[in-house]
Amino acid sequence: MAMKKIKFVLNGETCEWEVKPWRTLLEMLREDFQLTGTKEGCGEGECGSCTVIMGGKTVNSCLVPAVEADGQEILTIEGLAHGENLHPVQEAFVEKAGMQCGFCTPGMIMSAKALLDENPEPSENEIREGIAGNFCRCTGYTKIFESIQAAAEAMKGGK
Amino acid sequence: MVTFYRRLPKMGYVKPGSLEEALELLEKNPNGRYRVYAGGTDVIPKLKGRVIQSPEILVDLKGVSDLDHIDFDEQKGLYIGALATVRSVETSPVIKERYPILSQAAGSIASIQVRNRGTITGNICNAVPSADSAPALLCLDARVLLYSKNGGERTVDITDFFKGPGLTVLQPNEILREINISASPENSRSVYIKLSPRSRMDLAVVGVGVLLTKTNGTFRNVRIGLGAVAPTPIRALKAEAMLEGSEVNDDLIINAARTASEESRPIDDHRASAEYRKMMVEVLVKRAIHQCL
Amino acid sequence: MEEYSVIGKRIPRVDGRVKVTGEARYAADYSMPGMLWCKMLRSPYPHARIVSIDTSRAEKLPGVKGVLTGKDFNGWTWGWMPKTRDEPPLAVDKVRYLAEAVAAVAAIDEDTAEEATELIKVEYEELPGVFDPEEAMKEGAPRVHDYVKNNLSWDFHMDFGDVDKGFGEADLVREDRFETGRVITGYLEPPAAVALWDSGGITIWAAKQSPYFVYRHLAACFNLPLNKVRIIQPFIGAGFGGTKNDSLAGDFCSVLFSKRTGRPVKFVYNMHEVLMTCRRRHNMIIHNKMGMKKDGIITAMQSKVIADGGAYTAIGPLTMYLTGSISTLPYKLPHFRHDAYRIFTNNPIGAAMRGHGVTHTRFAAEIQMEMMAEELGIDPIEVRLKNAITAPYETINKVTVHTCGLKEGLKTLSENPKWKKRSGGSPPEGPLSHGVGISGTAYLGGARQRGHQSCGAVVRLCEDGTIDYLTGATDCGQGSDTVLVQIVAEELGLGVEDVDIKRVDTAVTPCDAGSYGSRVTVLAGGAARNAARDVKRQLAEVAARNWEVDPGDIIFKDQRVYVKGEPEKAMPFRKLAQVACYAGSGAVIIGRGYSQYGIEELDFDKGIGNAGTSYSFTSQLTEVDVDLETGFVKCTDMVIAHDCGRPLNPINVEAQNQGGAIQGMGQAMYERFAMDLGKTLNANLADYKMPLSTDVPNIELIDIITDDPNGPYGAKEASEGSTVSSPPSVVSAIHDATGIWFKEQPVTPEKIVMALKKKRE
């Protein structure tokens, strides 16, 4: 079966690539591009650890055929920081201990970023809803809520 | 043998640029050689788990332009294109205002990530008894427009669409093009209640949709849609009939709720017992009716 | 109290930055050139004889580099103790649980490996299975292991005082049957590893919570000396006991494949595989009998525990030991008898999980105590305060408690306005009924098992004054790396940024027993402190010589070194490091330390003595809203008063209490494996329901500081405590809302509705 040629923007850089049609976006990112920050927990849409932003929206990259990246803009956890400068959401997760084992963290941060892009001043309930697709076993979520609130605060004024 | 697969089966991929092109492929479709998909949130996990037969070629409908529309017209009502995502239906201002039951049902599905990809059309074509959009669409008397090659076209009432768990009237050569819902009756009120142990990322143990109009103290246009309590999503027709045209009163509501529960035919499974599901139909139908008053 | 500069401070995690950028590498993130993929073929039957295995077709598939079956391991088996080595890497003549691994394939990519497993032909002769431990104990039940009569995997008996006398003195005696659930640890990262066998022996990058377990297993399995087995510790996507504490079929097979092919070999399990086959918390049936005086004083307790052990022994003996030996905390028991039976069944294996062993029997005892208090008209907090121990205390089975903040915690909760909101049986408004519940529990910290129990630490001074700190203790995500770094920094008067922790690499880090039983902060923390002090001593000698003062007068603080009372005799730490390293020949400064605890009597067979170094105490208040029509429970608030001795890093302690409490809440409200004839019916994360962001309550935390003499800087354990306190507290709250005592976990909406219906009838 023929490889598919695709062209897309990955963390701000244009990429041309060939993929097998049965590869998922998650596999392509992790195995072909060595972007292993995006994690695979369940492989079937239930845990959110593979969350990336595609075309401005969060998706479970384990459920997206890699060929569909064609023509899209894709942002992964590796694309958030600018050099040494962490994204405010990342900064807040460090400061407020929004992670323990860290396995859910990349996906969680992508969901949090998408939430804040859409809703810069979310209530606690909106935060809960915004990350309901991201399972975390370690934290019990409280410190994640606090991290996202702190990030929202820090991002006020269009940082 | 048991293998826990992490990878998709080997298969090809095409992305037709038009509906005609897609229909053309389906016309020569022996043994499910081609399988269409929209968001893939049902198909991809099933393929990974080897739950369904792998097609030779996956047909991505997202190349078809003008299929992700949500259009509203006072006369013709609402049109939801086959590629409109669950999230876009959930957040559409016109759906929120005119068809809140549908927006609620859409919002109750899975997670934002899944709703960003999945479609309402995929939800009903997948046809699990617990599909959350189904009770809402049943209450809204939705019609689905099915297309096949050479201008083949038919409209099916949503009540006739589901045939069994995972089964619909869709033929292998057909594609569901859009869902149409009439402008809902003036002053109608509607609600979808999903009962699941966790409040998110959970499948309905029971899903109940109710739509009705209260005119001069009587029930009108009553619709009760039930999910996860029969081999397909169903309407509780007897309960609807009890209410239709009758004066609003509590005893009647209790009786209608009980009747709806009797109409349900749930099974025991690891999510809940049939008995519990029946009891919950009664509780939730009653609640939903009250919320619509 | 001494003023610390790093200890006790809200210091962000040392691994925070790499975790938020995606840089932190977990086992599945490793890959190497020429790497093969390993995939398991598993059994479709829970109990069957393997008649034959034909691997020829799989071997011929292009890309396949090898196939293994049980015979390739030459009869080697492993287990937690010498007499329980009953588990083979791959099943040999019999499979004992559904989806037990029977063969493995290595291939050039994972697709090919998966495809090849389908080509292996295994002929089975299905055997009658046994799935219920009470059935399995009966005469004539099918045997899971041919040589084990009545499927008795392990039993354990404790008898202290005279329970009959105690019950005789009681005004009220109750007997109840409780059942905890089949629960998964729930780590998000599926087990994975990359193994390489070369002339240096085995190197494996594996997701292991206690890598030194696997280190010994691999050495034994492949008959290698320990210095030829190297486990390199990636970041761990959480453990919580069980599977990641142990070895897996995938570990053994990828190592053997690498030996045969000379290529690195990788495996990654998937989540279905984890939920179907991996180790889980034992399901336990607990028959509990308690005697109480009219005034609420407990006179005696007797428990009979029957645990579903599943197909193999694993760590089960310790589980059973813990169900009893810690039952004597935190309430005074003058007479206590405990009979525990672990039973083999054809279910997946029961093993350790956070709150190990203790959560089961504590749940039973807590609920029963409260039921009896209710019968006697005594307030739930009152009955606890009446029976709670106060430190110092020695239990009837010689568990010694030096500090105990239970009473203080309970009193704090009794004054909380939320406690005043208890319904105490008042009728609900509408379908929603509000309830408040309580619990007061204990857990051990610094667990001690049999065999090697020490922790070691090496602190190496670099000539620029920075520190390399080597530990054998694994941080599986709960934050121990940060605390250990804080300890080293504190001792040397440095900042956490000056200390770099080297994660476990068994080739260089000192041996450590493992990250279980809340032992890292208490024991590895002690080792870290001692190693840092060793460096400090050596540096102080150099400084003392330099200034001609007594080494005892040298102070290390704020990255500086100075002489007590003579501030002009001072220099930066970095300068002293340089002086010390360059002074004379051979001046290499390395500090070493190991954990120390009093070696006391510990009789594993009789349940006498200290299984822990110290004991934490948790008092928990929980508020719920119960929808009486649907049974839906919303847990809205928790208040947790926790005595962890002293929080060395308050953020971490809060985080542990929150995470542990939510895990316990999941167990109490949602989580259970639905089983049918050995098959797990809900092996996915939608149907196996762990709490999500929308399900969790607000959590208020209160530290009860007790400064334990046996922990570094007064610290005891934090995190397993709230996993134990949560279930009884939640169930107590549901009782307050519904008037019904639920004795089986989880308390699902359906159970609530059915119980309410029964009560009405």
Ligand SMILES: Cc1cc2nc3c(=O)[nH]c(=O)nc-3n(C[C@H](O)[C@H](O)[C@H](O)COP(=O)(O)OP(=O)(O)OC[C@H]3O[C@@H](n4cnc5c(N)ncnc54)[C@H](O)[C@@H]3O)c2cc1C
């Ligand atoms: C983790 C997770 C949680 C979920 N939770 C829920 C939930 O809570 N409630 C719920 O109802 N669902 C749930 N789902 C199921 C799924 O997300 C929905 O059914 C979704 O709406 C499907 O849409 P899709 O576009 O992704 O479907 P696809 O997977 O693309 O397609 C589904 C089926 O429809 C067919 N199909 C799609 N489009 C057409 C068309 N235009 N014409 C003909 N046939 C077509 C496909 O061939 C396929 O058989 C969940 C799924 C996941 C992965």
Ligand code: FES
């Ligand atoms: S790995 Fe994609 S949602 Fe779990």
Ligand code: FES
């Ligand atoms: S931090 Fe471990 S799963 Fe979230």
